[in-house]
Amino acid sequence: MELYNLKQPEERVNFAEAVKRGLGQDQGLFFPAAIPRLALDESFWQASFLERAEQVLGALLAEELGQENVSALVRDAFHFPLPLVPASAKQYALELFHGPTLAFKDFGARFLARTLSLVARDTPMTILTATSGDTGAAVADAFFGLPNIRVVVLYPDGGISELQEKLFCTLGENIHTVAVDGSFDDCQAMVKAAFSDSALKAEYGLTSANSINIARLLAQTVYYFEALAQLPEAEREQAVFAVPSGNFGNLTAGLLAKAMGAPIKRFIAATNSNDTVPRYLQSGEWVPGPVHATLSNAMDVTSPNNWPRVEALFAREGWPLAALGAERVSEPETEARLQAMYAEGYLSEPHAAVASEALVRQLAENEVGVFLGTAHPAKFQSAVEQVLSIDLPLPQPLAAVQDKPILSERLPADAAALKALLKARL
Numbered sequence: 133m134e135l136y137n138l139k140q141p142e143e144r145v146n147f148a149e150a151v152k153r154g155l156g157q158d159q160g161l162f163f164p165a166a167i168p169r170l171a172l173d174e175s176f177w178q179a180s181f182l183e184r185a186e187q188v189l190g191a192l193l194a195e196e197l198g199q200e201n202v203s204a205l206v207r208d209a210f211h212f213p214l215p216l217v218p219a220s221a222k223q224y225a226l227e228l229f230h231g232p233t234l235a236f237k238d239f240g241a242r243f244l245a246r247t248l249s250l251v252a253r254d255t256p257m258t259i260l261t262a263t264s265g266d267t268g269a270a271v272a273d274a275f276f277g278l279p280n281i282r283v284v285v286l287y288p289d290g291g292i293s294e295l296q297e298k299l300f301c302t303l304g305e306n307i308h309t310v311a312v313d314g315s316f317d318d319c320q321a322m323v324k325a326a327f328s329d330s331a332l333k334a335e336y337g338l339t340s341a342n343s344i345n346i347a348r349l350l351a352q353t354v355y356y357f358e359a360l361a362q363l364p365e366a367e368r369e370q371a372v373f374a375v376p377s378g379n380f381g382n383l384t385a386g387l388l389a390k391a392m393g394a395p396i397k398r399f400i401a402a403t404n405s406n407d408t409v410p411r412y413l414q415s416g417e418w419v420p421g422p423v424h425a426t427l428s429n430a431m432d433v434t435s436p437n438n439w440p441r442v443e444a445l446f447a448r449e450g451w452p453l454a455a456l457g458a459e460r461v462s463e464p465e466t467e468a469r470l471q472a473m474y475a476e477g478y479l480s481e482p483h484a485a486v487a488s489e490a491l492v493r494q495l496a497e498n499e500v501g502v503f504l505g506t507a508h509p510a511k512f513q514s515a516v517e518q519v520l521s522i523d524l525p526l527p528q529p530l531a532a533v534q535d536k537p538i539l540s541e542r543l544p545a546d547a548a549a550l551k552a553l554l555k556a557r558l
């Protein structure tokens with residue numbers, strides 16, 4: 133598969149190279165030069181999830197990696213269920229949180245870890261990544277104990293839930309975690325600065341596991357096809373997907389699926405009050421304001437990394453940007469939606485509630501809504517308990533870590549401090 137750098141289109145690499153490098157020159161994002169279209173016949177929809185995922189990722193990657201390797205990656209990475217569950221009137225939740233760290237990030241991180249071990253072979257590598265919550269856990273779990281791979285995860289100190297922190301900051305061994313005195317955007321800026329230091333990059337074999345890494349996004353395309361396959365056939369062509377968005381990786385993956393032929397009617401990008409994109413789509417002006425702390429904290433992002441990919445895809449496919457729905461959902465509205473769904477018998481959490489609210493506002497009479505359930509409600513235990521006035525038992529992966537000590541180091545939001553830490557620890 134050929135990819136090009138969105139900032140410097142003359143830089144072209146194959147998939148293996150794009151995965152290893154993470155970002156291109158001038159911190160440009162890699163993007164597929166061509167997107168294959170799938171033949172979506174009856175047998176495609178009747179196949180099992182794994183068979184379908186093998187076909188989707190095979191269409192993208194088999195030419196370079198071989199279908200056998202792609203199939204092995206898929207079967208090893210995606211070994212958990214992803215049910216489409218009726219959640220509210222005319223709304224389904226695609227539950228992406230039944231993997232080992234209870235979040236949709238398990239799809240991308242597990243596929244990336246296995247892809248990297250395939251393409252990097254014996255070269256030592258350092259995964260450097262910033263997380264607003266769930267990426268850290270998914271990446272740490274996916275890479276924990278892998279030989280030749282070290283992981284450094286930055287996160288905003290106090291900006292993620294205590295249980296999220298416990299999931300990935302208690303592992304040790306090849307997993308180094310760093311609590312940064314700043315916001316998620318500060319963490320992203322530190323990671324970007326490290327990647328633009330070519331000496332540092334080469335010395336430690338730095339690569340990224342953020343959704344800037346194209347392997348993660350390709351992996352995430354599979355579950356959009358899966359949602360459609362699980363919908364009643366009569367509703368398949370009427371599906372509107374609401375995507376709870378922070379860095380816009382999930383939305384990019386959905387758009388890629390649509391470009392590959394997934395019959396998705398339209399998308400709604402749902403944000404919390406960190407609403408750079410909804411404002412941009414209305415005014416045409418890109419004005420990332422200060423970061424607001426919200427209940428859906430993994431979406432507290434005002435400079436979403438993946439936005440250039442979204443725009444590139446709309447331009448390439450000839451879709452008008454105005455066709456992308458967008459909604460900003462406030463804190464009281466998020467709480468009210470969580471309560472409304474609970475009253476209808478569905479237990480959710482704030483990120484998914486933001487997306488569900490966007491569907492309530494935008495769904496037309498003949499449409500059916502699918503919102504992505506991006507995290508298990510128990511990952512946001514205290515918020516969910518408080519909003520719904522309930523006690524939420526912890527599922528096994530969280531109960532197992534709740535009493536373990538946090539092993540993170542603290543750092544100021546400063547690129548030089550990160551450089552010093554890499555030198556000291558690796």
Ligand SMILES: Cc1ncc(COP(=O)(O)O)c(C=O)c1O
Pocket residue numbers: 235264265266267343376377378379380381382383430431483506507
């Ligand atoms: C639970 C949850 N929902 C939604 C998102 C937003 O996804 P994206 O950054 O791909 O827009 C994240 C990202 O960290 C998340 O952890």
